[in-house]
């Protein structure tokens with residue numbers, strides 16, 4: 001029996017969600033490569049009807065059922081309305097999906113989903129498709145990608161926290177929030193706080209104080225306080241930092257997802273994982289702390305000053 005169906009007829013996998021351009025398709029294919037190397041049979045299913053020219057092959061493509069350009073042309077809809085229609089069409093044709101997925105039994109399945117935020121915060125179609133998948137014995141975790149670029153702007157970070165929370169509450173799946181494109185964080189701009197402040201989401205009062213120093217946001221302090229209160233009261237949102245090209249970083253995400261969807265490590269896979277990581281012995285402890293990620297991707301203030309002095 002293939003690794004993906006370890007527990008009887010159960011199949012494990014991930015639904016990969018998040019705003020447009022957050023890196024979902026890139027993640028799916030990097031994750032497929034990573035998991036394949038540790039011995040899982042992995043299949044990528046494209047559920048994004050706007051993904052026209054896929055850079056990598058996938059095992060199943062929603063384009064066989066419906067495409068966004070066809071819907072827009074035939075119904076005279078714009079891209080947003082068209083995408084919503086496509087998801088409602090998928091929900092109404094769930095049998096099509098079930099039949100096609102039969103051929104992927106025994107695989108660990110990565111579902112590459114569309115990037116429209118309302119599909120995850122309040123629209124019902126995709127949520128209902130996920131519920132169907134659960135009825136067909138898929139044990140899934142939602143992997144919610146958010147571009148780490150949002151950490152560089154406190155106002156945007158609060159809105160990301162709000163959308164992440166409402167996505168978690170709406171989608172109703174075990175959830176792993178991921179800050180994607182960590183390799184670019186330096187280029188995005190200076191972080192007001194250490195990276196762990198953004199990943200742990202423990203005390204947002206500092207963020208409020210930081211926002212209050214901006215004359216525009218000062219007028220909205222009360223609103224921001226209330227939003228932050230909601231996020232802290234639920235105490236659900238936190239993030240795992242990710243650079244898809246970094247094996248240690250991918251491993252950290254896999255471990256979080258395996259806990260979330262219940263996939264259990266067997267001996268054989270454990271050995272494969274160790275073999276894959278053998279080039280980085282000892283790095284585990286360091287990378288598992290966000291501080292190490294910060295050191296890897298974010299230049300410290302002291303180092304930046306030191307380099308400026310050297311350049312003089």
Ligand SMILES: Nc1nc2c(ncn2[C@@H]2O[C@H](COP(=O)(O)OP(=O)(O)OP(=O)(O)O)[C@@H](O)[C@H]2O)c(=O)[nH]1
Pocket residue numbers: 018019020021022023024025026027048051114115180181182183184242243244245
């Ligand atoms: N540097 C860097 N670039 C990335 C990373 N992940 C994705 N990208 C780039 O970000 C852009 C968007 O990535 P996609 O994977 O297409 O994002 P998506 O979420 O599937 O986009 P939509 O399908 O439009 O919702 C592409 O140019 C990718 O090459 C990453 O970890 N690092």
